[in-house]
Every structure is written in C-alpha cells, then in structure tokens.
Amino acid sequence: xxxxxxxxxxxxxxxxxxxxxxxxxxxxxxxxxxxxxxxxxxxxxxxxxxxxxxxxxxxxxxxxxxxxxxxxxxxxxxxxxxxxxxxxxxxxxxxxxxxxxxxxxxxxxxxxxxxxxxxxxxxxxxxxxxxxxxxxxxxxxxxxxxxxxxxxxxxxxxxxxxx
Amino acid sequence: xxxxxxxxxxxxxxxxxxxxxxxxxxxxxxxxxxxxxxxxxxxxxxxxxxxxxxxxxxxxxxxxxxxxxxxxxxxxxxxxxxxxxxxxxxxxxxxxxxxxxxxxxxxxxxxxxxxxxxxxxxxxxxxxxxxxxxxxxxxxxxxxxxxxxxxxxxx
Numbered sequence: 001x002x003x004x005x006x007x008x009x010x011x012x013x014x015x016x017x018x019x020x021x022x023x024x025x026x027x028x029x030x031x032x033x034x035x036x037x038x039x040x041x042x043x044x045x046x047x048x049x050x051x052x053x054x055x056x057x058x059x060x061x062x063x064x065x066x067x068x069x070x071x072x073x074x075x076x077x078x079x080x081x082x083x084x085x086x087x088x089x090x091x092x093x094x095x096x097x098x099x100x101x102x103x104x105x106x107x108x109x110x111x112x113x114x115x116x117x118x119x120x121x122x123x124x125x126x127x128x129x130x131x132x133x134x135x136x137x138x139x140x141x142x143x144x145x146x147x148x149x150x151x152x153x154x155x156x157x158x159x160x161x162x163x
Numbered sequence: 164x165x166x167x168x169x170x171x172x173x174x175x176x177x178x179x180x181x182x183x184x185x186x187x188x189x190x191x192x193x194x195x196x197x198x199x200x201x202x203x204x205x206x207x208x209x210x211x212x213x214x215x216x217x218x219x220x221x222x223x224x225x226x227x228x229x230x231x232x233x234x235x236x237x238x239x240x241x242x243x244x245x246x247x248x249x250x251x252x253x254x255x256x257x258x259x260x261x262x263x264x265x266x267x268x269x270x271x272x273x274x275x276x277x278x279x280x281x282x283x284x285x286x287x288x289x290x291x292x293x294x295x296x297x298x299x300x301x302x303x304x305x306x307x308x309x310x311x312x313x314x315x316x317x318x
Contacts, residue, residue: 008225012219013217020217030221121210126177148175148203152203155202156202161202162205162206163205
C-alpha cells in the first residue's frame with residue numbers, strides 16, 4: 001500500500017484531535033486515527049467526489065470512533081484514564097479544563113458525545129455533523145441538545161458551575 | 164413541558180434565528196434559566212478553546228500496517244482462487260463419474276396404450292369368476308367323455 005505522505009501529514013492532526021476528543025486518551029486516539037486513515041486509503045476509490053475528501057475521511061474517523069465507543073460499552077469499559085493525556089500546547093486551553101471536559105463527555109452516550117465533539121469542539125457546520133453521524137438534521141439537533149444539557153449537568157455535579 | 168424545561172431545550176438547541184420571544188420573556192423572569200444559559204455559553208466556549216496537540220503521524224507504522232493488510236488481502240484472494248479451483252475440480256470429477264444414459268429413452272406410451280394396460284391390470288386384479296353350475300351330466304359310450312349341461316352361477 002502506498003501511503004500518500006502529504007495527505008496523511010495534512011489530515012493527521014484533525015483526525016487525531018477528533019479521535020482524542022471522542023475517545024479521551026492518547027493511545028486509543030492514535031489507534032483510531034491510524035485505523036481511520038488506513039480505511040480511507042483502502043477505500044480511496046470509493047470516494048465519489050461529493051464534498052472534500054477530508055470530510056469523507058473525517059466521516060470514516062467518526063464511524064471508527066463510534067465503533068470503538070460502542071465496543072467499550074459492550075465490554076463495560078469506561079474512560080481509559082486521564083493520565084494518558086498528552087501535554088497541552090501553550091496555545092490551547094489549560095489542561096485541567098480540557099481534561100475535565102473529556103471526563104464529563106465520558107458520561108454521554110456515544111452519539112451525543114460525537115455530536116458535541118464535532119459541533120462544539122471541532123467546529124463543524126451543523127449539516128456536516130449530520131453527515132458525519134449518518135443521521136438526519138432533526139436527529140442531530142436532538143443529539144446535540146441532549147449532549148449540551150447532559151454535559152452541563154455532569155459538569156455541575158463534578159466541578160460546580162462552569163466559569 | 165414546563166417553561167424552564169422548554170427554555171433549557173431552546174437554549175441548547177442553538178436556534179438559528181435567535182431565541183423566540185416567549186423564551187426571552189421567560190429568561191428575563193427566571194434567574195435559574197439565566198444561570199443555565201450562562202453555563203451553556205461557558206461550556207461551549209471552553210469546548211471551542213480546548214485544543215489537542217497531535218503527535219507526529221507514525222508513517223512507518225501506517226505503512227507497515229498497510230502492507231500487512233495488503234498481504235492478508237492477497238492471501239485471502241489466493242485462498243479464494245484456490246478454493247474455487249478445488250471446487251471446480253471436484254465438480255468436474257463428480258460430473259464425470261455420474262452414470263449418463265447411453266441411448267435415448269423409449270418414447271412415452273400413447274393414451275390408448277395406457278388405457279389398454281390399465282384394462283389388463285384391472286382384469287388381472289378382478290376377483291375370480293365363480294364356477295358355472297352343472298345342471299346335467301350325461302355319460303357317453305366313451306368312458307372318458309361326459310356331456311355336461313351348465314347354467315351360469317345365479318342364472
């Protein structure tokens with residue numbers, strides 16, 4: 001298999017960030033990101049040209065992460081551990097806030113978590129979030145609404161009012 | 164749904180055209196819902212700022228995994244081809260060993276022939292006809308010959 005070096009390097013940070021936010025720890029994120037890119041390369045010919053290839057790849061990555069979360073749920077596993085979180089760069093939010101967010105997201109069902117990550121953390125447009133999740137716009141809105149309310153509830157229970 | 168629940172749902176739904184007048188009216192009157200609105204905005208702000216630093220992609224690992232999958236796929240493909248060939252071979256042998264008719268089958272009997280055969284079978288299976296009733300037996304000059312007068316049974 002020929003690995004397109006440039007394409008992988010360009011897309012890797014976004015796929016990794018999505019996987020990290022969805023799965024909450026570095027080793028799982030690395031595995032999921034690698035799996036997503038390999039799947040995208042394997043199905044390179046399946047891309048219909050509809051929309052950017054990056055979005056198509058992120059959709060594959062979302063599916064890989066949802067499968068991983070569903071797998072965890074089946075196995076009765078929870079969060080893999082915040083000690084695995086990588087060092088935070090200076091430009092991003094202080095580590096505790098991100099870690100807290102990820103810990104709270106752990107309490108959300110996979111699709112609600114994915115909706116929140118894609119919309120509020122990755123900053124994707126609403127329609128894109130629906131595409132990534134493979135559900136209608138109405139269902140996406142419901143997932144997102146429930147995710148935000150649940151996240152607030154969990155945050156307050158754990159850390160008090162967000163500032 | 165009570166007004167607070169409806170307001171929370173509206174706040175979390177990210178309305179495209181802003182909040183509806185009744186939601187705004189409720190917010191101005193309800194401190195708990197105003198707090199909830201502030202919480203939701205704060206959480207979204209934190210989420211938007213929570214960056215993730217990705218490590219460098221491990222291209223060697225990716226390439227190795229890609230090659231491994233390609234080999235596995237090739238093996239699968241070869242296994243499939245071999246299985247198909249073996250199946251074809253076995254099918255050929257079984258077809259070869261199946262006895263085949265060497266001459267054409269006889270033509271189907273006509274309707275008349277079938278009727279005649281049915282009649283014969285019926286006759287063969289019919290109960291035996293009872294013996295005729297002898298009403299008179301007359302000796303002749305030949306001791307081996309007797310003239311008999313008979314009537315059918317029941318006649």
